[in-house]
Amino acid sequence: MTDTSRRPGGRSARVKVAVHRAVTELVAETGYGNFTVGDVAARAGVADSSIYRRWGTLEALTTDVALTWLTTNSPIPDTGSLDTDLRQYAADVARDVSGPDGLAVLRLIIALSQAGAPGAQARDQFLTERRGQLQQMLDRAHARGEHPPEALDVLDHILAPIYVRTLFGMGTMTSDDVDTLVDRLLANVPA
Template sequence: MEDREQPIRRPGGRSARVRAAVHKAVTALIAERGYGNFTVGDVADRAGVADSSVYRRWGTLESLLMDVAITWLTTTSPIPDTGGLEQDLRAYAAGVARDVTGPDGLAVLRLVLALSTAGEAGARARDDFLAERSRQIQGMLDRARDRGEQPPEALDILDHLLAPMYIRVLFGLGSLTPDYVDTLIDRLLALRDRNG
């Protein structure tokens, strides 16, 4: 019996290029039109792919939008490991500030907000987004605890670091300057010290 060779799959091949083009199209459309004002066809046209490619891979527009939000979150703002909690927090906060003010940051934040009011699937997307962000943060806090440091709670980081940055960006209430971000970290650490 003849041994058939399997086709070689290359990472970063056509599938990765299609996914990147579709994700880029989604963030551009959200930035231009807002959530709910475009279709899978619009995404496909903008990405230069067939509608059927989008449906085959994601099934629905909501699934695609969830994938865009979660992918953005998991590929931006990496969790640093500097060897000390304060330095980790400062590096992490600087990365978040850079990412949410970057070209796709505002669009993705708006997408997550819009999805959270878009029924059960949207609420799941919001919950997945927050769960992934919490998982990232908890890893940093667990490392600090393993080193013998006293980290704040993950919810304190969401409340006192991420929420103020997200609100500023979403509502255009001011820029995320390094001084502003450092002040948020200082307040977070002071809160931890008071409660610790």
């Protein structure tokens, strides 16, 4: 009897990691729209057909790269307090986006959003995932009897400044910077 299911961590996982790494490197080096599936395949050491078979299009591949990065970085903290959850989350996001992969993924999402309907869909998926992460944290705070802000307020007051500073090369956010963002947001939340 042969098990025909895929093994986690097997060849398929190694190919995904290599292809994702290749996309991230190419975005960082050349920008989105300046490489092909063939370039990704060559960099990853896989056949073009492997990429087409698994992802179908370059847009689907790059969307998968962005969503995978988002779901494997900046985990949602659960410290028992919205204040400390937000501080930890913001610090994690600032750390993750300031790394080379984070900057490449942010640039990728921006480029995708300008690349027609498939790109806009990729951007929307990324934002929906990010909003879902925030909502999970805010829902837990509400269940504890706290008065959380809206997810859009967290995006506007915490994530947007972090993203803008990263995208424009304005320096990494320090823990004091992150605390200031959280303090400003929470100061405006009705009790």
